[in-house]
Amino acid sequence: MIPLPNETTPRWDGVEPLECVMVVPETADVKTFVFRPPSGAVFVFRAGQFVTLELPLPGGPLHRTYTISSAPISNAYISVTVKAQPGSVGGRWMHDNLRPGMRLRVTGPGGLFHLPRHPDGKYLFIGAGSGITPLMSMTTTLFERGEDPDVSLVACARKPSDLIFRKRLEYMASRVGGLKLHFVVDQDEPFEVWTGYRGRFNQLMLGLTTPDYLERDVYCCGPEPFMRAVRETLQSLGYDMARYHQETFTAPVEHADDPPPPDVAPDPAAVAELIFARSGRTVSCSQTDTILQVAKTSGLNLPSGCTFGVCGTCKIRKASGEVHMVHNGGISDEDIAEGWILACCSRPIGQVEIEA
Ligand SMILES: Cc1cc2nc3c(=O)[nH]c(=O)nc-3n(C[C@H](O)[C@H](O)[C@H](O)COP(=O)(O)OP(=O)(O)OC[C@H]3O[C@@H](n4cnc5c(N)ncnc54)[C@H](O)[C@@H]3O)c2cc1C
Ligand code: FES
Incomplete structure (x- = not known):
């Protein structure tokens, strides 16, 4: 039994693997996995942040990023709530294999989509x-x-039985007056009363x-077309978009009416050279290739998760040279100043040496 925290319990250091202690079915294709550090250490994170799990798949580790669905007020554990999409690899593996008692490497918490430190607003x-x-x-944090x-x-x-956390949300809304719940479904289900939208x-x-x-x-999260x-x-209603926040689980889709990128895009005709110092490999590539793509096609196994600059799993140190990096919050300015880059969203300009 993992000890409960007390006033002297240390913080989880991000190094100790986490033990799965409970698996809770939520809907037909969604499960919640609850984790605790075997030492009993406590978690410190902001509501809305994510962690990245290293899943021990038979073919080699797979990194997948999941939002922490529990609230930081309960600091003895964290949970992630995972949908297993048809044909998916990571989510399916978790649904079929991850059981209480198993331990996983986890990195994080990270992410900029979170409540302010003093969340007193509307x-x-x-x-x-x-x-x-x-x-x-x-x-849950506000409740x-x-x-x-x-x-x-x-x-x-899509339908009422797909609404995740419905009962827990209804319970919270039944205990406080200021939480107003609204459920919207594409279609209702036969022989079930539906009074929502x-x-x-x-x-x-x-x-x-x-x-x-x-x-x-406004805090919004869901598929890109929905957001x-x-x-x-x-x-269109004149809302002040500086107060709008969103999190995307998939690579952003580019649209014709999007504003142009803030700086010069790499030239597809220009040749670059990547030196992977630790593996002793030098590879020619285009300036439009990402370092992660080049590493993968060269047989180098760089850890990666989201592949669009959010999760930080692919952070590596650049020894020399310049890259064109457009990330989505997965790396801090301090890390960039110290020479770190995200391999999934960095494109080499000329010759670049990587410590990998
Ligand atoms: C910040 C962040 C937070 C997130 N939080 C959550 C969360 O709380 N809950 C959650 O469920 N997810 C979350 N995600 C998404 C999660 O990280 C994974 O992307 C998601 O679970 C899919 O991974 P997978 O391995 O299960 O599926 P993958 O194997 O990556 O497949 C994804 C989709 O692609 C399709 N596919 C796979 N291979 C092929 C192929 N060869 N050809 C065609 N189609 C293919 C699959 O059918 C599936 O629909 C989050 C992502 C980010 C970046
Ligand atoms: S793989 Fe997620 S930031 Fe690169």
């Missing part, structure tokens, strides 16, 4: 599918503070669920 949380996970952590929160939470799913989340639903949305900070629809709705 919030609109909008989530779709597994995008509810950071919003669950935020809602567990002991003060009445001011939250309008809109949870969207039907259809895709739209401007009309925004006004009906949250008439004072202009006064609220794009939410952004466009808010923008």
